[in-house]
Each structure stands twice: as structure tokens, then as C-alpha cells.
Amino acid sequence: MHSLPTKLTAGALLGLALLGGCGKKYLDLQPVDQITTQNFYQTESDALQAVTACYSQLGVGGQYNYALWGIGEIMSDNSFTGGGGGGDGAEEIQLDFFNIPTTNPMVGRLWGGCYVGIGTCNQVLQKVPGIAGMNEAIRKRSLGEAQFLRAKYYFDLVRAFGDVPLILVPPASPADAQIPRVPAAQIYAQIETDLLAAIGNLPGSYGGTDLGRASKWAATGLLAKVYLTEGKLAEAATQADAVIAGSGKSLWANYGDNFQVANENGQESLFEVQYVNGLNQYIVDGLGFVGNEFFAPRGQGLVPQGGYGFNVPELEFVQGYEAGDKRKAVTIWAPGDLYPAGSATTAQPASLPGSPYGFNCKKWFVGKVNTNVWDSPLNFPVLRLSEMYLIKAEGLGATQAGFDALNVVRTRAGLPPRSAANTPDFKAAVVKERRYELAFEDDRWFDLKRTNNLVTNPQLLAKGIKPFNIVLPIPQSERDANPQLVQNPGY
CATH class of the missing domain: 1.25.40.390 (Serine Threonine Protein Phosphatase 5, Tetratricopeptide repeat)
Structure with missing residues (x-):
């Protein structure tokens, strides 16, 4: 082997x-x-x-x-x-x-x-x-x-x-x-x-x-995502359906099981970054995942270095969860959430450094791995089967098969099904479902961009987004090394 x-x-x-x-x-x-x-x-x-x-x-x-x-x-x-x-x-x-x-x-x-x-x-x-x-x-x-x-x-x-x-x-x-x-x-x-x-x-x-x-199914799933990004909706749906039908994968009954060390490369996983832990030093280029430390509530002592409190959920994002969405408790720390037994503090406070409303990213929380080890062994999912259902839904549009695919994900989340009667904008509903299903899996900026909602987003307009921010700047160090690299407009 x-x-x-x-x-x-x-x-x-x-x-x-x-x-x-x-x-x-x-x-x-x-x-x-x-x-x-x-x-x-x-x-x-x-x-x-x-x-x-x-x-x-x-x-x-x-x-x-x-x-x-x-x-x-x-x-x-x-x-x-x-x-x-x-x-x-x-x-x-x-x-x-x-x-x-x-x-x-x-x-x-x-x-x-x-x-x-x-x-x-x-x-x-x-x-x-x-x-x-x-x-x-x-x-x-x-x-x-x-x-x-x-x-x-x-x-x-x-x-x-x-x-x-x-x-x-x-x-x-x-x-x-x-x-x-x-x-x-x-x-x-x-x-x-x-x-x-x-x-x-x-x-x-x-x-x-x-x-x-x-695997073959990782490549098929990525191809589905590429087609979706290109706007090739029928092709995206075909590839996503191939994964659903042929991969032998199935959704975990519990959404949170996707983010447990014991379940790595498990029944819903199509491809994930493989992490092992063992470092007790500050480095992002080791073999472990640093999100456990970087995203944990700042200074609360839940992780070896106390927690840095980065990547804090926006208030609007938190308020956007539908009532009863089981993904919320898996994804974020909210005020009043109980900390693991033995923690110095018993529960998430109403506010804390870097997070005035008391929210933090919880999805990658592992705790004090091996007591003093800084990084985490938790793998990072790049492609999951649930995303294939959402790609299939978006690709098929407001058809019965499209609603059926969307509702597979909603049912697991504990949410009522969508139908033509309660869904005036099907694509917007699917993109919102992606937002909460894939939260903090590094997809949201790309989703806003591909759906032409990036530079018109109210929250981002308030932060100063400009039309040219649809792409990132070419790094100056690369332009110094390669004079043929023309900079993107606006930078």
C-alpha cells in the first residue's frame, strides 16, 4: 500500500x-x-x-x-x-x-x-x-x-x-x-x-x-463545479448526478459528522485535504490544520494557544439562518453555547475580543489536541456529496427534480421542503442553501462572483467593494519576476 x-x-x-x-x-x-x-x-x-x-x-x-x-x-x-x-x-x-x-x-x-x-x-x-x-x-x-x-x-x-x-x-x-x-x-x-x-x-x-x-468521483465532482462556474448548467447537473448515482457515497444523517476527525474520508466525502497534527509552534506550512487555533473564540482557553478569534461570522450571516436549521450549532459559536467540560469558562460570552456580538467559527473546532499541540488533525473537505445535490439543483432549475435535489440537503438540515409555491426565486434559494451548507468551506466569495452578486452585495458595498474587485491583483513580486504579466485594472 x-x-x-x-x-x-x-x-x-x-x-x-x-x-x-x-x-x-x-x-x-x-x-x-x-x-x-x-x-x-x-x-x-x-x-x-x-x-x-x-x-x-x-x-x-x-x-x-x-x-x-x-x-x-x-x-x-x-x-x-x-x-x-x-x-x-x-x-x-x-x-x-x-x-x-x-x-x-x-x-x-x-x-x-x-x-x-x-x-x-x-x-x-x-x-x-x-x-x-x-x-x-x-x-x-x-x-x-x-x-x-x-x-x-x-x-x-x-x-x-x-x-x-x-x-x-x-x-x-x-x-x-x-x-x-x-x-x-x-x-x-x-x-x-x-x-x-x-x-x-x-x-x-x-x-x-x-x-x-x-478518485474518479472527486474529478467528476470538480468538473461539475467547474461547469457550474462557467454557466454550463445542464453539463453541471449531468456530472453532479453521475456522482450521486455512481459514487456509492451518501449523506451523513447528522451534518456535524462531516467535521469529526473520526469520520475523515467518510461516507459523504469526495475529496479532502489530509491533515495530521503534531506541531507546537506557530506555522501555517506544517502538516496540521491551523483553523482550530485561528478561529477559536479569542482568549477563551479552548485550544492550546488560547484562541485567536479570526474569521468571525457576520451578524447578517448569523441572522440569515432559518429557524430550526441544525447546521447553525455545528457552524458557529453563539452566546450561551456551552464549552467542553473542564474549560475555564463555561459558555460563549455575549461579546469578546474581535467579536462584538459573541459569534465565532465553530466548524473546525477540535479542542486541545494532545494537550499542547498547536495544529489540528482535522481534514478539510474540498468536495462533499451534499454539494453535488446543490449543483444538480441549480443546474436543473425550478423543475421537480431540481426541487427534489435541493430538498435532500434541506431535509438533513431539519428544514421544511421548498416547492414552487414557496420559492419565488429558485436560483437565489439554492445559492442561499449553498451559503449555509458550505459555510466556512471557502466557497462564498466565488459563489457571489459567479452569480454576479459580488459587487452589488449590500454588506460588501458598505465595506467599500468596487467593480474591479471582481478579481484580485496580480502579486507585484510575480510581475517583478515576469515583466509580461499585466496588472488587473484598478490595482
């Missing part, structure tokens, strides 16, 4: 030394030993380590451990910065109030992390086909994993920045990486190509220590 993607840290670090990304700073890395791209890709074991490196960027600062919660949530109407006030979380405050310099660290980490990930995928796709004596099933799977992950990284890039450089083979020199941006439509076409290829290459499921790798 082969280890989980994020467990092979040596392979991940090696991949970073062998990458061929975009931007001079990612191409000038020198091998720290005698391993090079010329002598590394020789065996099946080499291929597996290289594929592991393709996953490595998902779990660190350029994706789910830092950048995406600032862009996906704090830049949306779901949450605001929180923290300790003043300049605490300055980069998040910049995003929160749409005063985003081209040096914003979260923006820079997203761009850089995606291109590092793309670089490792490109290496696999170039080198693995030529490895002699490799098990053909493992070769096919390895190529599918790289295709899936390259598509995922490009999907984040194109949604966040619009036109971006398209690099499909490792650049032979830094000069080869100095290429201009191409139209977003070309990026989406490549994403579709990669995902369709991945669907053909990947197995439907895994077992043992391979659990957590990208």
Missing part, C-alpha cells in the same frame, strides 16, 4: 525542489542534494513520491491553511477579520475592506502556491509516462491524480485572478516561464480537458493507506 498524500513529507519537500512553476523565484531553486529531475524519475517509488508532492500545496499557506479562508470567506459576506484589533491580521483587514495592495500576503500565497502545485503536476505528467517497469495501473492513476490536481490549482487561479499564464510543461529556464496571461476561457478549457482525462485514469475508490487520494 502507498501512504496518504500529505504523510510523505520527504516526497513533498523533494517535489518542491523539482518543480517547474511560474515566476523566477520558483524556478531558481537549487537541489539541496544530488537528486535532480534528470536522475530522480527512475522507479515507481519515485513516481509515487512525485505525485505526493502534487498534493503538498493543498494543505499549506497558499490554499486551505491560510489564503483561501481570507479570500473565500473574509472577502465575502460570511465573515470579517476578527482577531485582536488594531493591526492584527492586517492582510485579512485589507481583503475585508477591499483595500488590497499588490503585496497582500494572502493573495501572493494563493498565486505562488497554485503555481508551485502546477509545477509539480507538470513534472509528473512529463516524466512518469517514461518510467520503465512501472505497474501500469499505478502509472495511470498517478497521471490522473496529477491531472486532477493541476485542474484544481488552475480553477482557483482563474476564479481569483481571471486571465493567468498557462504552463503545461516544466519550463527549461526562468526565461521560458516569463509568458503573458491567456484568456480565462483558455484556462477553463484546459481545466475541462484535465478533468475529463482524470476521470478516465482514476479509480472509483481507495482503501487502506491510499484513502484520501483523488
